[in-house]
Amino acid sequence: MITAGIVGGTGYTGVELLRLLAAHPGVSIRVITSRGQAGQRVDAIFPNLRGVLDLAFSEPDPDALGECDVVFFATPNGTAMEMAPALIARGARVIDLGADFRIRDLAVWSQWYGMDHACPDLAAEAVYGLPERHRDAIRTARLVANPGCYPTAVQLGLLPLLEAGAVDTRHVVADAKSGASGAGRQPRQHTLLCEAAENFHAYGAAGHRHLPEIRQGLEDAAGGPVGLTFVPHLLPMIRGIHATLYAPLLDPAIDLQALYESRYADEPFVDVLPPGSHPETRTVRGGNMVRIALHRPVDSNMALVLAVEDNLVKGAAGQAIQNMNLMLGLDETLGLAHTAVLP
């Protein structure tokens, strides 16, 4: 039985890790930390876990965490880079669900996250945890940078086109929409029900922290610069990301459906829908799947890609467990076969 620790278990990513790990047949949760809630039972805060998880939050303790086989960080940006070195030194594998290790160019990282990096060496060693691109490196990694929610959907939606060199990379548009759980569980005015329900708007239109992360991944795949416009929007719902992706085709005769079906034929968590489909976010709610559909809009040379995921699962906790399975030699899909609850 693999032993797991979670640092920062009171946010939405944390409770989703708890839900998934508590049902994972190969994992035992040993430690879950929270400075604010230390001493309190987990199921007092999250009653859905009553009868499922018999643990209390504790103060973060490197020794207790370091004894775990794997430690997940579900913390604000800047926390994991402070604590991870000590845990890795004690032999634990680390998966950071925050942004501390996602961007290779630390100057770019500092510019977008507003702080200096605490451990450049580890940052250089970290593997970007998108299994569909870096599966082999993940298997042997000590430290995995779990991708952001938007970056997962946008990259999986565009990778086949870019790897195949099929599009004009100067004019790529990613119009992305996310449920409010992406904004976290900290009380903030703009995510109150009375502000976010029956309402819709863009945010971060001039530039969002996920832009450099997405561009890094797309440029790796394309082997060159990608002119990307990325605009996130806030959906009046809880879970789900929908990425609507536009890229001008170089060869209008390309068979998009075949390209994507071939690229993702062996991927357990990428589902290419039949031609003419419009993926719905609810079909992946609570599950680790990304569903993708391809379209060729009438009178247009655009490739149109529609991609959906649950931002808290494939966009966060589920992908982290997928990475854990790879790092620790388990079946990649273990504990991740949840069917979306529909309706």
Place this chain on the structure above:
Amino acid sequence: MITAGIVGGTGYTGVELLRLLAAHPGVSIRVITSRGQAGQRVDAIFPNLRGVLDLAFSEPDPDALGECDVVFFATPNGTAMEMAPALIARGARVIDLGADFRIRDLAVWSQWYGMDHACPDLAAEAVYGLPERHRDAIRTARLVANPGCYPTAVQLGLLPLLEAGAVDTRHVVADAKSGASGAGRQPRQHTLLCEAAENFHAYGAAGHRHLPEIRQGLEDAAGGPVGLTFVPHLLPMIRGIHATLYAPLLDPAIDLQALYESRYADEPFVDVLPPGSHPETRTVRGGNMVRIALHRPVDSNMALVLAVEDNLVKGAAGQAIQNMNLMLGLDETLGLAHTAVLP
């Protein structure tokens, strides 16, 4: 007092016309028809109108309608073109909130709407009711084709760029999102609360009926072809359209804010927000306003335009009343000063 008739008053566009006209100081509603509900009081179906409107639905009768100064058609496509000629012959002005008279090229119209046009002569005479483009022609029109909901938001969002020749018209993207009221009040499975709430998806990705209407307007403004990709999405909410518009700039040094403020300086129902804004659909809910914000995404040559409207007001009933005011010589803003209910 102007007398008004409404054909087809039981849908969402119809009840919105009733709400707005009942409070309009210069209009008296004389006739409201519905084949299905004839004989029933309006406020039995729409209790929000109790005490406000003392009318019952009646069978459509050309004589009774023809005596009105203005007749609104809030009917399925294909109805207005059958009945409008008789009403215009009797001297009534006609405003069609459906699509029968929106597209000048009737071959294109037939292709998208799947029927032959019943009155090509009237179609040629009809004026497209977007006051911000055709105000003078509307004033003297006998028949106005009220624009579609998406076309209103997308055209108002892009007109200044196209009129100024400021963008590469080959790669224009309109990523549009609408509340479910745009799909109407007829019971259909995909707009049940259990299907549409906590869910988000695109639809009509391969081609939507509003595409030729939008392109016609954009190409008029641009004076040439426009390569437009238009993708509509269904929002899990009742009212509101958000258009996210992308167009590559020819001259990166252009001052978008000044361009839009100047273009819409005298428009009572177009509000250009301060730089850095993200318009929210709720700020126009129940009102006739379009709010627009301009952005220049980082590391990009794109013009990014964000435009919001209430699809049932500026996207339908409100714009129809704006057109009525113009056609009948009233103040253009009369009866349209509703402040959005927020929250």
Place this chain on the structure above:
Amino acid sequence: MITAGIVGGTGYTGVELLRLLAAHPGVSIRVITSRGQAGQRVDAIFPNLRGVLDLAFSEPDPDALGECDVVFFATPNGTAMEMAPALIARGARVIDLGADFRIRDLAVWSQWYGMDHACPDLAAEAVYGLPERHRDAIRTARLVANPGCYPTAVQLGLLPLLEAGAVDTRHVVADAKSGASGAGRQPRQHTLLCEAAENFHAYGAAGHRHLPEIRQGLEDAAGGPVGLTFVPHLLPMIRGIHATLYAPLLDPAIDLQALYESRYADEPFVDVLPPGSHPETRTVRGGNMVRIALHRPVDSNMALVLAVEDNLVKGAAGQAIQNMNLMLGLDETLGLAHTAVLP
């Protein structure tokens, strides 16, 4: 033109006062205060008011406020009782939308609100602003205690039964449900969209601050003790209160419909629906109306009363303006004829 001031204008009750007063034909808003937002334009925070209200928030200043004909307090409990005496001394009428002056028995008040009362004399003078019970006293009041949102719906729903002595007052149940706007605009975890949407629960089941206020009003009407069980619930929506009221009938032969129609025949803001109706909260959204339906459940001696209101209008800002109209000699309905936006 009556001049009005608002103390505490940044909450939901405040912005609703602004929306309604800005459209009121007999009122000019002179002052709107906010310690936190002083200096900022109102329409920067509430963009729905762009073009409607040309004011900035200011620090609360007794002299500026005292010059207004009427001052509304839309403040946390405990604020109005500190500031009201100085304003009344300067000649302003005061309407408190908080709870400072609602309960006559100050010992009870202190027990539920956890503080001593700052001005017992004014508390004794204050008139409870439920026009359907205290219209004449309101006309001449210097200080009106605007009722709470739940108390308005529950009292209007039960008054006819209690005034008529028609029910067994030992077993009255008020099961009440409110949209989240009743919880205010301060960021708190339980009213985040991700916590309150797709969710429903009771709160304050052991005892809620509105209980003593409701009981005071019901006992006045009944002329004796009322055994009331009041349970509030949080609805996954923004606006609206639905009170489901149960009271055992003393005489099963009573004609409830006639009783209510007679009691409210002259009330402009109470609408008794036809027999068999189920009032919907959306039919009063944004308007000052209360709609009531009466039922006699099968095989039961219960009177069942269903009452709906918009908690921010008849439950707060609208009723405050109704009281203002009465206090200042205006038509009681002036500025309050908003039709609910439906859908």
Place this chain on the structure above:
Amino acid sequence: MITAGIVGGTGYTGVELLRLLAAHPGVSIRVITSRGQAGQRVDAIFPNLRGVLDLAFSEPDPDALGECDVVFFATPNGTAMEMAPALIARGARVIDLGADFRIRDLAVWSQWYGMDHACPDLAAEAVYGLPERHRDAIRTARLVANPGCYPTAVQLGLLPLLEAGAVDTRHVVADAKSGASGAGRQPRQHTLLCEAAENFHAYGAAGHRHLPEIRQGLEDAAGGPVGLTFVPHLLPMIRGIHATLYAPLLDPAIDLQALYESRYADEPFVDVLPPGSHPETRTVRGGNMVRIALHRPVDSNMALVLAVEDNLVKGAAGQAIQNMNLMLGLDETLGLAHTAVLP
């Protein structure tokens, strides 16, 4: 491996059966029928089941169904009583998720359901499938009448009080609220998102079909007549029932918490929350649990019981599988350990 058939698999109860049975380790789904969708793959209609269920809908065929160990009816009322006799004759166990076999008094049944009963003998044999009351009889039953959604929540909420003779049974009130999925997947106007979202209302206030079913169960438990007022309401959300239950206590000194904890100590799917709790519907979303809290409102002799369930799981498909487990000798909880997805 137990073989299962489902008659009527295209509604919300049907798709929930599919989700739960597809993940059940002891069951293989052999047949799923739908007259309207025969020949179509299940996962074309419910894409959340892609990769999970490799079946197509078929026409209902008694021979194919009769070969299954167990057949679930997720059909409109009146269907199961026509088909069940033939399947039972072939040796299949039958679980009816409709209402055909829930009410013992067939005269009452006919009065509420508007038809004659097709097989009174089977109706007399049927066991009411509430395991917390009838576990032993369910184990040996050939035909189980799966309880309605409201009846499950209301009965489990009140049984301990009634079995203990602790309340005045003349004045019991059940104020119940349900998400819209209880109204089914057939397109109907009142459950459109635009009608049901941002809205709340009661329905069936004069009398609802679940009333006689609930009363039958309560009177069994009480051993005498129960004066029950039951009022259902429609919540603006998808899943979840909240029952707020009021019953006057005969002995105010009773320890409600101890009574309920003792009664449900061995029940795997009834969770009595700690004192002071307010159960939230989301904590049982997608799971088979009922969570209950007890309160003694201030200044009142009422017992107040708050009970939540997922109407599609413990209120329908989950309870049906719980009954199947009992009927076929499996562990009662097998395949039902789903943790609620929160948020």
